[in-house]
Amino acid sequence: MDNHHKCDHKYPAGLNCLGLACLVFALVPAPLGAEGLLSSFALGGKAFSSYSRALPGSSLADSGSFQVEPLLSLSGAFGGGLVSWEARGSWWLAGSTEPRGTEFLPSNSSLALSAGPARLELGYGVDASPAAEFFPLLAFLGPVDPLAALASGGQAGRRKPEVFGSLGLAFDLPFGGLSAKTLWAPFAPPLVPPDPSSPWFPPGLLPATITYGSSYQLASSAWAYEPASTWALDPAWRAELAWNLADLDLGLVWFHGRERRASAWAELSLATPGPRDYSVTLLARRAIFDCIGVHSTLILGGLRLWGEVALSLGTSRVTGTFTLRGIPDFFIDPSLPGALAPPPVEPRDSLAGTFGASWSRSLGDFGLKTFAEFTWTSFLGPDDPEAPLLSRALALGLSLTGPGDRGELGSALLFSLKDGSLALRPVLTLDLGEGQRLSLSLPLFAGGGGTELGGYSALQALKIDLVMER
């Protein structure tokens, strides 16, 4: 269920140059040799390989994939130590056997300057999305796709890098730490097409005329992206005010901008009707939101409690198209209605809350960690047809580590409060030493075919992942 689409990327070369410029800037001080100007230099990376073995009855095929991410990191100081700098650059090469293909991307490059209470960062990276950073508590549920993480082990993210800048100020005051941070992404975000092979993909958005044996077959298709418009101004802004008290963190966040994920509406067009030779155009819709939220974390001994509430007001509209072409075994049912054209503009207002608790305990050579999380989204208009799955859900997790830090056995359970469907992912991770980890996971789904999670019971596979870090 790992998803590697064969992509037709159209990124301006200038974006890559920005990342390189950051590194060049960072490298320049190195030959100067001034004390502290270059205080650390590290070259390393991460290699990830995965094998997926389909369970009996699954519509998946056995597959393998890999991902290599070399990384360069430097830091130092100048101006008598008044200004410190950090630079990082990484690149991302991924490939898979099913669907067969590779892709290469600069994934993260940034240069940060810090002086006194201020920190300025400029870069190009996948962590720049203001929308993705809106919920800063690393909650399991929320805007992140938890099922994609379940299926892929968190590798091979589908977000695309963006140019970004951020400025932060942090003060230590008698009543606690106070900080303010703004982040902006000035250009139109690259379109990230929805991933039909992910349970996160809203299946109802595919037209009924398309009957597909499994979403995996859709994943094996080739995507054609909308024309590159990355240099078009479409700014997104995020601002956060945070207050850190003795055992309580409070934050207020505001965001304005276009959402980064896209939802798909099909505009069925059979260019060349035939079992393997046609195309289907999908309209990508992305909303522009104004969003304000509050979040808080409370520490009570070994118990960690967190919550966040966000009000989003926005409208969704078509911002581009992408095309499915030549899908193997793609089946068109001619007896069903034709294209489902989306309305031109759709309100997308909602009030969402996520609350959770975690507890950890050391038990000699072992450690126990648990968490529970609840999320609920209220749509202020009609229920949002473009809402991600699990907008009303419960998550439970339990893991045991040890002995001697050599392994971790855990499981996460997702329960849809909308229709009662379930997902469970037991995982065993073994530390092989020398920065190598081996994990075995088995995502399982239960529920009826029309439910949020049950429809994916045909996609069950045992995954074996090997990670090496240096």
Next chain:
Amino acid sequence: MTRLRPSAFLGLVLALGFGAPGAAQNATELLGSAWLFGSAPCLVLRLELSIEEQGGTRKREVELSLDRRGGRSLSFSRVTSPAFLSDMKFLKRIEPGKPEAQWVKTSKGLRRFGEGNGGEAVFGSHFTVEDFGAVMGGGFELSLAPELDTGAELAVLARPLRAAAYADRVIYIARADGLIMRMDYRDAAGKALRRYRVLDIAGTGAARHPAAAVMEDLARGGSTAVKVLAFETPATLPERLFNPGGL
């Protein structure tokens, strides 16, 4: 001892103050005059950790900033090598009258976590969070242990009041200047399970600091050697370093 994510290279710091250990009247005062890495109010260290295990040796480099002015102990750690962990940061604040507070910054964001992680390994090494936490709070029963004193060191016995992987901890503090020379974690029979030792000392006065130390796992084998690559005593450190919002 459970493994903390590599992100959580925890602050190699002890929330200890200053003063002459010889004048201490009780264990709390003695610990209050002890120090682990240096007696200056502000410190910046670059450390190399060599983690010896059956599978081989792993090396980590960490930059550690400490600010102990105003009765507080603030520590900020940043992994500088290996490269893939180099954006991981850890902040720990120990302030009088407040619970210990700690945050971990990873590439996925900032997260605050609570107690109950004391037995977690520091960045995959043989150090644990607890090795560098304060033992002066309510979590320990402290007493002087004159029977364990050596010629150059005073011993303090710390018994954890909560469940722990050891029965007690003996902290050996140099009579001359308060440097913590050794820590033994013992079982109920008094047998050492883990041992921290200073191997070499450099500098004088406020710049005096351990140049090399080691934490040995005597029960299971393996050790982590600490080498101080650089040691500075700046007059002040920017507040931003110790503010979670600045991570």
